[in-house]
Amino acid sequence: MTTGGRIQEHQEHSASGEREFVLDVRTQDMEINMGPQHPSTHGVLKVVIRADGEILTKATPHMGYIHRCAEKIAENVNYDQFVPYTDRYDYLAAMNNNLGYALVVEKAADLEVAPRATWIRMIVAELNRIGSHLIAFGTYGMDIGAFTPFLYGFREREWMMSLFEKLCGARLTYSFVFPGGLANDVPPGWFDELKRFCDVFEKKWVEYDKLLTRNKIFIERTKNVGVIPAGMALDYGLTGPCLRGSGVRYDLRESQPYLFYDQVSFDVPVGIGEMGTQGDCWDRYYVRMIEMLQSVRILRQCIERCEKDTTPGEIKGNRKKTLRVPVTEAYAGVENPRGELGHYLVGDGSDHPYRLKVRGPSFCNLSVLQELLPGTMIADAVAIIGSIDIVLGEVDR
Amino acid sequence: MSFEEIQAQLEEAVPGAVVEAVTEPSKDPYLVVSKDRLVEVCKALRQDAGLGFDLLVSITAVDYLPTFGKKKNAKPKEGEDWGPGHFEAVYHFLSTVLNERIVLKVRIPKGEGEPIFPTISGIYPAADWHEREAYDLMGFGFEGHPDLRRILCDDDWVGHPLRKDYVFPKEFKGISAE
Amino acid sequence: MTVLAFLSNGTVELQGASGATGILKGLAAYGFWGYLLAALVGFALLFGIASALPILFTWAERRVSGRMQQRWGPNRVGPFGLIQALADGIKLMFKEDIIPAQADKFLFMVAPGIVLAGMVSAFALVPLSDSAVIVDTSLGLYLIAALLSLEVIGVIMAGWASNNKWSLFGAMREAAQMVSYEIPFGLCILLAVVSYGSLSLREMSLAQAGGFLNVGNWLIFHNPFFALPAAVVFFIAALANTKRAPFDLPEAESELVSGFHTEYSGFRFSFFFLEEYASMFVISAILVSMFLGGWNLPFVPGSAVTGSFGGELLAVFTMLLKSFVLVFVMIWIRWTLPRIRIDQVMSLCYKYLTPIAFACLIGTCWWELAA
Numbered sequence: 029m030t031t032g033g034r035i036q037e038h039q040e041h042s043a044s045g046e047r048e049f050v051l052d053v054r055t056q057d058m059e060i061n062m063g064p065q066h067p068s069t070h071g072v073l074k075v076v077i078r079a080d081g082e083i084l085t086k087a088t089p090h091m092g093y094i095h096r097c098a099e100k101i102a103e104n105v106n107y108d109q110f111v112p113y114t115d116r117y118d119y120l121a122a123m124n125n126n127l128g129y130a131l132v133v134e135k136a137a138d139l140e141v142a143p144r145a146t147w148i149r150m151i152v153a154e155l156n157r158i159g160s161h162l163i164a165f166g167t168y169g170m171d172i173g174a175f176t177p178f179l180y181g182f183r184e185r186e187w188m189m190s191l192f193e194k195l196c197g198a199r200l201t202y203s204f205v206f207p208g209g210l211a212n213d214v215p216p217g218w219f220d221e222l223k224r225f226c227d228v229f230e231k232k233w234v235e236y237d238k239l240l241t242r243n244k245i246f247i248e249r250t251k252n253v254g255v256i257p258a259g260m261a262l263d264y265g266l267t268g269p270c271l272r273g274s275g276v277r278y279d280l281r282e283s284q285p286y287l288f289y290d291q292v293s294f295d296v297p298v299g300i301g302e303m304g305t306q307g308d309c310w311d312r313y314y315v316r317m318i319e320m321l322q323s324v325r326i327l328r329q330c331i332e333r334c335e336k337d338t339t340p341g342e343i344k345g346n347r348k349k350t351l352r353v354p355v356t357e358a359y360a361g362v363e364n365p366r367g368e369l370g371h372y373l374v375g376d377g378s379d380h381p382y383r384l385k386v387r388g389p390s391f392c393n394l395s396v397l398q399e400l401l402p403g404t405m406i407a408d409a410v411a412i413i414g415s416i417d418i419v420l421g422e423v424d425r
Numbered sequence: 426m427s428f429e430e431i432q433a434q435l436e437e438a439v440p441g442a443v444v445e446a447v448t449e450p451s452k453d454p455y456l457v458v459s460k461d462r463l464v465e466v467c468k469a470l471r472q473d474a475g476l477g478f479d480l481l482v483s484i485t486a487v488d489y490l491p492t493f494g495k496k497k498n499a500k501p502k503e504g505e506d507w508g509p510g511h512f513e514a515v516y517h518f519l520s521t522v523l524n525e526r527i528v529l530k531v532r533i534p535k536g537e538g539e540p541i542f543p544t545i546s547g548i549y550p551a552a553d554w555h556e557r558e559a560y561d562l563m564g565f566g567f568e569g570h571p572d573l574r575r576i577l578c579d580d581d582w583v584g585h586p587l588r589k590d591y592v593f594p595k596e597f598k599g600i601s602a603e
Numbered sequence: 604m605t606v607l608a609f610l611s612n613g614t615v616e617l618q619g620a621s622g623a624t625g626i627l628k629g630l631a632a633y634g635f636w637g638y639l640l641a642a643l644v645g646f647a648l649l650f651g652i653a654s655a656l657p658i659l660f661t662w663a664e665r666r667v668s669g670r671m672q673q674r675w676g677p678n679r680v681g682p683f684g685l686i687q688a689l690a691d692g693i694k695l696m697f698k699e700d701i702i703p704a705q706a707d708k709f710l711f712m713v714a715p716g717i718v719l720a721g722m723v724s725a726f727a728l729v730p731l732s733d734s735a736v737i738v739d740t741s742l743g744l745y746l747i748a749a750l751l752s753l754e755v756i757g758v759i760m761a762g763w764a765s766n767n768k769w770s771l772f773g774a775m776r777e778a779a780q781m782v783s784y785e786i787p788f789g790l791c792i793l794l795a796v797v798s799y800g801s802l803s804l805r806e807m808s809l810a811q812a813g814g815f816l817n818v819g820n821w822l823i824f825h826n827p828f829f830a831l832p833a834a835v836v837f838f839i840a841a842l843a844n845t846k847r848a849p850f851d852l853p854e855a856e857s858e859l860v861s862g863f864h865t866e867y868s869g870f871r872f873s874f875f876f877l878e879e880y881a882s883m884f885v886i887s888a889i890l891v892s893m894f895l896g897g898w899n900l901p902f903v904p905g906s907a908v909t910g911s912f913g914g915e916l917l918a919v920f921t922m923l924l925k926s927f928v929l930v931f932v933m934i935w936i937r938w939t940l941p942r943i944r945i946d947q948v949m950s951l952c953y954k955y956l957t958p959i960a961f962a963c964l965i966g967t968c969w970w971e972l973a974a
Binding site: 395 | 450451452453479480481482483485487488493494496497515517521524526528549550551553554555558562575576577578579586587591
């Protein structure tokens with residue numbers, strides 16, 4: 029076995045097909061539960077990992093710890109009553125969830141929405157995207173071991189949340205966007221504060237960039253780690269920044285515009301492998317960073333158009349008080365911060381859905397994990413899970 | 426590329442697989458595919474027919490009762506047969522190349538035992554978890570799936586919650602749910 | 604450990620007639636009971652310093668990090684929250700001491716003691732001024748290096764005895780990291796030894812008096828081409844030895860939950876905590892004594908800070924100030940930088956720090972011969 033003093037290594041496959049090493053120096057794989065109570069699985073995700081020293085040989089994600097079967101709940105409540113449940117799948121982007129649900133109901137029931145309501149919907153969606161990406165940025169820094177970016181991110185997120193509080197009274201679960209319109213119009217002076225937020229945010233963004241993005245250690249930790257080639261990303265149905273980080277330019281806002289996204293101009297950032305390989309953790313991270321700036325750009329245009337083209341108070345559409353969806357079915361996707369949030373609705377003429385399927389982007393993005401993790405180190409596993417940026421509320425629904 | 430063109434290309438690539446093309450009353454037109462030809466159709470969608478539907482968006486399991494779409498408490502009239510209802514797997518695909526979407530449906534009538542569909546996880550790895558979800562929540566079987574386990578519910582959960590005939594459990598492991 | 608160090612005083616030469624050493628030496632003249640009393644007094648003194656400084660540093664860390672992160676930090680208990688750390692200490696003391704059922708009980712209980720004992724003993728060897736040194740032996744630096752590396756044994760014991768896989772990972776990382784970084788660490792110490800021809804930190808400080816503006820003889824200015832990079836290497840190795848970010852892999856919170864002390868609670872946990880902050884000071888003090896002029900101040904002649912009581916006080920103040928600046932830098936680094944991965948830690952040590960330290964050592968030998 030020993031040649032020239034070197035330890036020889038060869039692979040054998042046991043009956044169950046799992047990799048086992050036979051070495052001169054015997055090692056044993058260690059099976060560890062990473063989660064559900066682990067600081068960096070971003071919620072109650074459990075990954076059962078087999079580790080050969082620091083290197084993972086197998087990873088199996090287990091989820092469902094906060095499964096509430098939102099889809100079954102939907103079948104038992106009427107269309108408006110389900111809106112608060114949508115807040116709770118991706119709780120970091122509740123506005124976007126509200127919007128996704130409202131769009132599918134509107135599509136199925138042929139509802140029309142007032143232009144002002146549409147502009148405001150775009151504004152809240154983009155603002156919430158910024159808030160969500162700020163969490164992604166902050167927690168990613170924390171996964172890598174830098175604590176400060178998290179609190180920097182929360183500083184602006186705090187402002188964003190207080191803006192939403194002024195708008196609808198809630199700070200996390202908004203239930204603001206309803207099928208057919210909005211809960212209420214924006215309060216006076218809200219747009220001015222939002223403009224100030226945009227100005228300040230762009231300055232602070234530079235700070236984040238200096239603190240984390242260009243940090244040598246951060247780059248060393250994230251470049252060439254967790255590389256998702258474009259083919260793999262498509263295979264596993266990845267959407268959002270994970271797909272764009274792999275270089276596939278696909279953003280629903282640009283490709284299949286909904287609301288008035290075709291009337292505003294913005295760029296769709298894609299990963300180009302600036303620091304290492306295309307589709308590595310750094311690319312996914314940086315796509316999110318640039319998206320925040322693009323969201324500010326969209327916000328500015330939306331505020332301008334909304335103030336110029338519409339008059340305050342005109343947010344009522346053509347919906348009746350009791351909402352009924354005829355016998356039909358519809359699919360509507362929106363670009364959530366984490367990818368395409370799809371709702372598939374089957375209506376049966378009553379006031380509650382016959383079947384509502386929620387296609388959560390985190391659920392699909394997470395499935396790439398078992399392909400990605402083997403062969404990496406424990407520290408990389410944390411970096412990879414962080415870069416995919418999942419919200420377990422949405423994975424489990 | 427329009428829905429009709431996609432349909433024509435598919436029918437050319439896999440003749441006889443598409444049972445019907447439906448545009449009403451659904452907001453998104455869809456193709457009903459026969460169960461046995463689904464894998465071929467998916468292969469064509471992804472690789473052969475030059476369509477490039479490279480992304481599987483979702484797989485939805487739906488349980489249609491015979492009373493679907495009828496008025497509340499409606500009964501079949503004399504001589505009218507509503508049938509036993511059916512199970513349906515709805516596949517949403519997206520092409521990032523063409524920027525097009527397509528919806529496929531596979532139907533299995535009730536009363537023929539458990540609904541077993543062919544797996545497409547060999548063609549779209551994303552289908553792995555979607556099919557597990559459909560199995561977990563609706564009790565669909567997927568023939569040839571590498572690892573068909575429950576994904577969201579507990580491993581020892583009884584029943585499939587999204588079925589229309591699902592009975593809510595009165596208790597869970599000794600904890601009352603009432 | 605401390606007691607042992609004191610009992611060994613009979614065989615090592617005691618220096619400095621004034622201050623604590625003098626009193627202890629005087630007590631030792633009264634035979635066995637005198638020795639014992641001297642040992643107890645010395646231990647109380649040491650333990651007092653060794654736990655007071657960490658309390659100050661935890662407060663500083665929380666306030667400084669609060670400043671850096673746009674928040675307040677502790678500000679309720681006492682003025683500026685100064686007593687917060689004390690309150691935390693009391694809380695930790697009264698918490699339940701949980702020992703996991705499957706743990707190796709004896710090792711689990713002993714490990715924190717070993718970790719802390721090594722560190723407290725090291726305190727005894729750090730000179731704060733010419734006479735404010737509890738034990739001044741001609742082997743000072745050597746003993747400190749030995750005592751500091753005791754820690755790794757305690758950590759491995761803690762990690763293994765916890766019977767927790769994350770703890771084990773933490774302990775293995777600690778072992779790998781500590782053993783590796785001992786090399787550049789030791790080489791930098793050798794460099795100082797070569798420069799001064801002594802292993803005594805007190806003598807090193809004394810030797811750095813005088814020169815241009817009274818800073819010319821500080822080692823980093825005296826031998827700028829080799830001692831300055833060596834000081835930087837020593838500081839990085841010191842970060843690794845104290846498990847401070849970016850080298851906090853053994854307790855990497857986001858990866859290993861809490862690393863080797865995951866299972867520890869209450870007072871046993873606070874031992875690890877105290878040790879981390881105490882070692883920050885010890886290592887900073889060594890760095891200051893070796894490279895940054897010890898207690899010598901610019902413009903103040905070396906004779907002014909030795910001999911008289913006032914001068915000695917100034918010396919102690921200077922030494923503490925310089926060490927605190929380094930501790931502040933450690934805190935600053937911790938709240939700015941992300942964590943390095945284990946393979947990068949290793950490659951940094953073996954590919955960069957060790958060769959640089961070697962080159963500096965050889966360069967210093969040449970420099971001293973040429974000078």
